[in-house]
Amino acid sequence: MARIKEKAYEWIFTALAFSSLIFLVGIIIVLFKEGFPIFKAVKAGDFLFGRAWYPTYEPPEFGIFPLVLASFWVTLGALFVCVPLGVGSALYLHEMTSFRQRSVLKPMVEILASIPSVVYGFFGMMIVAPVLQDLLHIPTGLCAFSASLVLGIMAAPTVCSIAEDALSYVPKSFREASFAVGANRWQTLTKVVIPAAGSGISTAIILGMSRAVGETMTVLMVAGGAAVIPKSIFDPVRPMTSAIAAEMGEAPMGSMHYHSLFAIALILFLITFAFNIAAELISRRFRIKLGHSG
Amino acid sequence: MKTKDITQKIGFAALFTCMLVTLFFLGAIIFFIAARGIKVISWEFLTQIPRGGMTQGGVAPAIAGTLYITLGSIAVSLPLGLACAIYLCEYSPKGIFVNIIRMSINNLAGVPSVVFGLFGLAVFVKFFGFGVSILSGSLTLGILALPVVISATQEALTAVPHSLREASLALGATKWETIKKIVLPTALPGILTGIILSIGRVAGETAPILFTAATFYTRRYPDSVFSEVMALPYHIYALMTEGTHPEEQTAIAYGCALILLVLVLAVSGAAIFIRQKQRIQNA
Amino acid sequence: MKKLRIPQAVIYAAACLLAAAGTVCAAEKVVVEGSTTVLPIAQKTAEVFMGNNGDIDISVRGGGSGVGIASLLDGSCDIADSSRAMKDTEYEKAAAKKKDPKSYVVAMDGIAIVVNNSNNITALAKKQVKDIYTGAISDWSAVGGPAGKIVVVSRDSSSGTYEAFGELVLKGEKVRPDALMQASNQAIASIVAKTPGGIGYVGLGYVTDSVKALEIDGIMPNKGTVLSGKYPVSRPLFMYTNGSAKGAVKKYIDFVTGPEGQKIVDEEGFVALE
Numbered sequence: 001m002a003r004i005k006e007k008a009y010e011w012i013f014t015a016l017a018f019s020s021l022i023f024l025v026g027i028i029i030v031l032f033k034e035g036f037p038i039f040k041a042v043k044a045g046d047f048l049f050g051r052a053w054y055p056t057y058e059p060p061e062f063g064i065f066p067l068v069l070a071s072f073w074v075t076l077g078a079l080f081v082c083v084p085l086g087v088g089s090a091l092y093l094h095e096m097t098s099f100r101q102r103s104v105l106k107p108m109v110e111i112l113a114s115i116p117s118v119v120y121g122f123f124g125m126m127i128v129a130p131v132l133q134d135l136l137h138i139p140t141g142l143c144a145f146s147a148s149l150v151l152g153i154m155a156a157p158t159v160c161s162i163a164e165d166a167l168s169y170v171p172k173s174f175r176e177a178s179f180a181v182g183a184n185r186w187q188t189l190t191k192v193v194i195p196a197a198g199s200g201i202s203t204a205i206i207l208g209m210s211r212a213v214g215e216t217m218t219v220l221m222v223a224g225g226a227a228v229i230p231k232s233i234f235d236p237v238r239p240m241t242s243a244i245a246a247e248m249g250e251a252p253m254g255s256m257h258y259h260s261l262f263a264i265a266l267i268l269f270l271i272t273f274a275f276n277i278a279a280e281l282i283s284r285r286f287r288i289k290l291g292h293s294g
Numbered sequence: 295m296k297t298k299d300i301t302q303k304i305g306f307a308a309l310f311t312c313m314l315v316t317l318f319f320l321g322a323i324i325f326f327i328a329a330r331g332i333k334v335i336s337w338e339f340l341t342q343i344p345r346g347g348m349t350q351g352g353v354a355p356a357i358a359g360t361l362y363i364t365l366g367s368i369a370v371s372l373p374l375g376l377a378c379a380i381y382l383c384e385y386s387p388k389g390i391f392v393n394i395i396r397m398s399i400n401n402l403a404g405v406p407s408v409v410f411g412l413f414g415l416a417v418f419v420k421f422f423g424f425g426v427s428i429l430s431g432s433l434t435l436g437i438l439a440l441p442v443v444i445s446a447t448q449e450a451l452t453a454v455p456h457s458l459r460e461a462s463l464a465l466g467a468t469k470w471e472t473i474k475k476i477v478l479p480t481a482l483p484g485i486l487t488g489i490i491l492s493i494g495r496v497a498g499e500t501a502p503i504l505f506t507a508a509t510f511y512t513r514r515y516p517d518s519v520f521s522e523v524m525a526l527p528y529h530i531y532a533l534m535t536e537g538t539h540p541e542e543q544t545a546i547a548y549g550c551a552l553i554l555l556v557l558v559l560a561v562s563g564a565a566i567f568i569r570q571k572q573r574i575q576n577a
Numbered sequence: 578m579k580k581l582r583i584p585q586a587v588i589y590a591a592a593c594l595l596a597a598a599g600t601v602c603a604a605e606k607v608v609v610e611g612s613t614t615v616l617p618i619a620q621k622t623a624e625v626f627m628g629n630n631g632d633i634d635i636s637v638r639g640g641g642s643g644v645g646i647a648s649l650l651d652g653s654c655d656i657a658d659s660s661r662a663m664k665d666t667e668y669e670k671a672a673a674k675k676k677d678p679k680s681y682v683v684a685m686d687g688i689a690i691v692v693n694n695s696n697n698i699t700a701l702a703k704k705q706v707k708d709i710y711t712g713a714i715s716d717w718s719a720v721g722g723p724a725g726k727i728v729v730v731s732r733d734s735s736s737g738t739y740e741a742f743g744e745l746v747l748k749g750e751k752v753r754p755d756a757l758m759q760a761s762n763q764a765i766a767s768i769v770a771k772t773p774g775g776i777g778y779v780g781l782g783y784v785t786d787s788v789k790a791l792e793i794d795g796i797m798p799n800k801g802t803v804l805s806g807k808y809p810v811s812r813p814l815f816m817y818t819n820g821s822a823k824g825a826v827k828k829y830i831d832f833v834t835g836p837e838g839q840k841i842v843d844e845e846g847f848v849a850l851e
Contacts, residue, residue, distance in 0.1 A: 002468060009470045010385055016377035017386075020444070021398040023437050027405060030416045054751060056740075066754070088312025096306060103574070105313075107566045112320045114562035116498025117407075118527040119551050123323045125534065126544070130771055139728040140757065140772050153319045160316065186302030207404070214406025216501040217531065220760075225733075228754040236757045241408050245501055246733055246760045248412065250641035252667070253420065253651070265412050269405060276404035280397070347621040347845065425653045426638070511620045512636035513627050522608070522636055535761035536639050538617045538782045538845055543763075 027269065035263035038062065041256050047263065053227040053238075055247065055257040062260045066229045068267070070237035071213055073230060074147045074223060078212040081152020083205055086159025090204075093160070094167040095189055106164060113157035121221030124150035129222060136234070144230055144237045147223035151212045159208040166200020166286070167193065199286035203279045210275035214268060216241040240264050324555065331552025334545050340553070343513050348533065349542035353550055358515050359523030360497055360554075363431045363507055366519070367496045368489060370436025375443030376485070382444075383451040384473055403441035407501040410438045414506040429519040431507025438502055439492040446488020446569075450481035453576045487569045494562035498554060500527040510536060526554045605825045610638040611645020611658030612737050613761045614780045615814050617845045618684060618833070619658055625841060626832045633825045639761075642737030649817055650676050655826050657817040660686070660737030660780075678817045683833050685848040687781040687803040687811040688742055691766065691788040693773050698722045700792035703809055707746050709776060712753035717774065729756040730765050730777035738762065741812045742778050778810075782846030803848045814847070 038047065042062045050063020089109065093102055128150055129141030170193050178188040194201070224236020225246065238246075244261050251257040342352030378395070386392045414434030424430045454477050462472040478485075508528035516523050533547040609619050616639045623635040638654075645657035646667050663671075663678060671678050690706055692698060701709075701720060708714040709727055718724040731752050732739040743749065759765045765777040770787035777788075781798060784790045790798055794809055802808035822830045832838050839849040 006468050006470050013377050013381040013385055016374055017381035017395055019374045019378060020402050020440060021395055023440070024398040024402050024405075026417065027409065027413045030413050031409070034412075034416055052754065057751065085312050085316045088309050089316045092306075092309040092313040096309060103570060107563075107570045109316075110566045111559060111563045114494050114498070114558055115320070115323065116500070116527055116554060116558055118498065118500040118530050119323070119327065119555055122530055122534065122547065122551050123326065127322075127326055133771065139726055139774050140768065142757065142768065153316075153323075156316050157320070184298055184302050186305045187298060190305070210404050214404075214408070216406065216408040217527075221531070221534070225758045225760070226755050227758060235755065238758065241406060241501075244408050244412065245504060246758075248415070248505055249639070250643045250733060250736060252643050252647040252670075262412060262416075265409050269409050272404050272406055273401060276401050280400055345624065347617060347624070419653075420651075509636050509638045510616065511623065511638075513624070513634065517634075522638065532639065534767075535759075535764050536613050536616050538763070538785075540763055540767055540785065540787070 031262055031266040031269055035259060035266040038256060038259040038263045042260075047260070048267075051229060053243070055251070055260060060256060062256070064240070064243075064260075064264055064267075066227050067238055067240045067243050067264065069229055070144065070223070070227075071239040071241070071268075073144050073233070074151060074219060074237060074239050075209055075213045077144060077148025077233065078151035078155060079205070079209060081149055082155040082159050082208050082212070085152065085156040086204065086208060087163050087201060089156065089160040090163035090167060090201075091189065091194075093164050094193075095185065106161070109157045109160050113161060115154075117154065117215055118217040118221075120150055120154045121218040124218060124222035138234045140224060140236060142222060142224035142236055143234045144223060145233045147219050147237070147239075148233070150218055150222050151215055154215070154218060155208040155212050158211055159204045162204035162207055163197075163201045166197045166204060169200060169287070170196045197286075199282045199289070203283040203286070206275050206279040206282070210272045210279070213275070214241060214272050216245050220245050240268050244268075324559075327548060327551045327555055330545075331548040331550075331555075334549035335552060339549055344511065344546075347539065348511065348546070349539045353524075353526070353529060353546065353553070355512055355515060356524040356526045356529040356550065357553065359428075359508075359525040360527070360557075362428050362516060362523055363435060363503065363525060364493055364497045366428055366432025367435035367439055368493065370433055371439040371443045371492060372489060374436075375440050375488075376447055378440075379444050379447035379451055380473060383448055384469070384477065399441050399444055402437070403445075405438075407438065407499055408504075410434055411502040411505050413437075414502060419506055425520060426505070426507060426509065426522045427520045428507060428516055428523055431503045431523075431525075432519075434502045434506045435496045435499060438499065439496050442492040442495055443488050446491055447481070447485050450484020450488065451477060453484060453572070454480045483568065484572060487565045487572070490561055490565035491569075494558050494565065497561070498527055498558045500531055503528055508532075526550050526557075530554070605633050607633060607635045607656065607825050607829055608638070608654040609635060609656045609658060609816075610640055610648050610654040611656075612642040612660040612814070613639045614660040614686065614738050614782075615658035615683070615816070617782060618814070618842055618847060619656075619816075621841045621845055622833045622838050623829070625837065626829055629832075630825075630828065633828065635829060641733075642740075646678075646817060649678060649819055650674050652819070655818065656830070659815045659817060660812065661740050662813075662815065663817065677820045679819075679821050681816045681818070681822070681830050681834060682813045682850065683816050683830075683838070684814045684842040684850065685803050685811060686814050687798040687808050687848065688738065688745070688778050689781055689784045689790040689798040690776065690778050690793060690810070691769050691784060691790050692776050693769055694787070694789050695773050696722060696789065698791065699789075700795065703746060703794050706793065707748070707750070710747060710752050710756070711750045725774045728768075728772050728775040729753060730768050730772075730775055731756040731758055732762070732765065732778070733758050733760050736760075738778070738780060742810070745810045745812070746778075780846075781848065784846065800843075800848045804851065811848075 049065050052061040052063045054061040129146050133141030178192040219239045220242040225238045226236040227238045230237050339352040341354050345351030418424045418430035418433050462476045508525045509522040530547050530550045533543040620637045642659040648654040649657035705720050762779040762783040766783050769775040769777040796802050796808045798808050803811045843849045
């Protein structure tokens with residue numbers, strides 16, 4: 001009896017352990033099932049590279065190139081903000097603080113990483129956009145630039161936290177060897193520690209990028225929402241996530257518009273999926289290199 | 295001074311600036327929202343229903359709605375996450391299955407929140423016919439929180455010394471008895487931290503509940519899991535984009551943002567500091 | 578080991594909470610969903626109506642005219658707000674699902690063309706508005722204003738307001754793709770209020786002191802001109818029900834179309850029916 005009970009528990013845990021996989025596969029199936037019908041109406045090439053997004057006209061046009069490009073530009077812009085801020089802060093935490101200071105500052109950064117995105121969006125809409133509009137004399141503050149700025153600030157704590165973890169994996173012996181040959185702290189940091197933690201830091205950046213490209217509320221509230229190929233960074237744009245969030249409410253279920261939004265979500269999913277796989281491969285190699293397993 | 299020392303000074307100054315700028319921006323967000331939000335916060339604001347066409351009264355239904363959805367999502371993610379972590383730490387033979395499970399957890403953690411929203415819409419709202427409801431929203435957010443719960447629980451289970459397990463097994467306890475009576479109680483603080491962390495994450499999510507749980511206005515508190523609810527994060531968005539009284543609504547939105555911020559920061563703050571303490575103890 | 582009780586207690590508590598919540602079901606429920614234009618009317622009337630009728634619970638969601646009608650056909654809402662009449666394709670879907678939507682006009686609305694308060698323009702011809710939105714005109718100097726880029730703000734291409742605007746002003750032509758597409762009337766009003774070169778269109782209820790409404794073809798949008806039909810960009814606002822309204826739904830619709838409801842319509846800035 002006890003043996004059967006033991007076995008039963010093992011089976012229950014094994015079965016439930018697959019829930020993540022089931023959900024992940026479920027998401028993929030749903031996205032394919034609901035997104036694919038659009039390709040009966042529009043050729044895949046026209047969908048991906050079409051320049052006109054007029055989903056409700058008669059006849060409708062489903063070209064998501066402006067949306068993809070908007071996501072790309074906004075994410076790229078966010079990188080210019082979150083990489084220096086995040087990685088710089090991580091290096092500062094790692095190199096210039098005492099153990100006590102770090103044990104206060106690091107949790108603080110992690111707490112800041114938990115500020116909800118809708119709060120960032122609200123802040124961007126109420127403060128950042130009007131300030132930038134006055135400061136830069138641009139027609140509207142709701143544009144790719146503001147969205148990048150807010151997204152970058154938002155992703156900085158995440159990047160900082162993961163990058164600092166990577167730095168802390170670098171064995172002490174590396175640094176000591178460097179000091180022993182007469183290098184100062186800065187040289188040790190730039191020539192020894194950063195290269196050693198390089199792939200760990202890249203993982204942090206990729207995960208930050210993945211967060212930025214999938215972020216919804218911030219860009220919905222700050223990016224402006226014009227479905228056009230941007231000519232400058234001060235043009236309003238409509239990233240993929242904000243198109244989904246803004247239009248899903250208005251798209252009648254089962255219409256081509258509905259399917260096209262699922263197809264956009266599918267593309268978004270594949271992009272972040274690729275980022276995550278890349279991050280995982282790099283971080284695995286990194287741990288092996290530094291002699292950590294797992 | 296040697297060149298390399300000057301470089302060092304400049305370099306460190308730059309790093310210090312990065313940290314300062316990061317903290318400055320985040321501080322500015324908290325400051326602005328606190329300064330403007332505090333003006334509308336009162337006992338009435340926290341306990342009354344909205345009145346006067348969303349321009350007066352309070353946001354109590356939104357606070358309650360957020361609590362309901364959050365609790366519901368924990369009810370989903372906790373059993374699944376706990377079981378998954380127990381399997382990975384206690385039962386799993388190393389092998390391809392374990393790698394697949396690990397990979398799917400990592401990838402699930404990276405799925406954009408709006409994609410969870412679409413998944414919830416297609417599966418829970420439409421396919422299962424739960425409608426826009428607490429149930430649909432809780433299930434959607436529960437899946438979103440699953441990776442957070444799993445990784446925190448895993449960390450807690452891994453920190454339990456092997457000698458404890460071996461002692462229990464040596465005394466003739468079975469594997470399940472060992473897990474139930476030795477491993478889980480020892481890991482409990484860490485598991486609770488994980489739960490609190492996921493509460494902080496879930497409470498602020500907007501995109502996943504946009505199509506699955508949130509509504510603009512309802513007077514009463516929900517009377518079943520099939521009720522749609524108001525929710526704080528969605529309410530901020532809705533106040534900024536819907537309704538005919540922008541000035542009054544913006545003020546209320548600041549109030550909601552402050553409540554949400556305090557809620558999330560307090561919850562995650564508690565969890566992160568507890569975790570920090572545990573990590574130092576375990577190290 | 579007593580410690581284990583805590584997570585179990587948490588699970589049980591959560592489960593009990595959900596289960597308890599599932600069993601209690603007291604008041605009659607009405608779900609209203611749809612157009613963001615009609616939303617303020619629906620919200621305020623629901624608020625007052627529930628004050629008089631304690632046994633009826635109304636919840637109000639935005640989302641858009643299209644989603645409201647889709648939900649009505651799905652059976653996931655009782656009343657669909659719409660800022661446009663149902664389309665033929667929607668009636669076909671309704672017939673396929675054996676539903677019989679009935680429309681109730683609850684208010685009239687004018688779509689006001691609004692600009693920033695600093696703009697010296699006070700009137701435009703309908704043709705000029707069309708040229709601005711289609712991209713034929715892109716500088717204020719072309720319509721008699723100071724030189725400066727026109728920032729065109731439009732509703733999301735799937736909203737009812739957009740469709741009405743497209744029908745009444747654009748005559749089927751496309752809005753220039755670089756227009757800022759916003760998800761709500763209020764977003765348009767607040768952007769135009771903050772943007773010196775901005776132009777947008779919003780329901781009459783959304784015109785506040787922070788933006789300036791323009792005369793169109795010499796007619797100022799206001800309650801009188803909309804009701805008399807003189808103002809060229811106006812439309813009725815609808816609530817749709819599944820079959821003729823019954824019970825609580827009928828009570829609510831009667832309230833909205835009755836004198837008290839119409840007073841609220843007026844207070845919210847829309848045009849009450851005669």
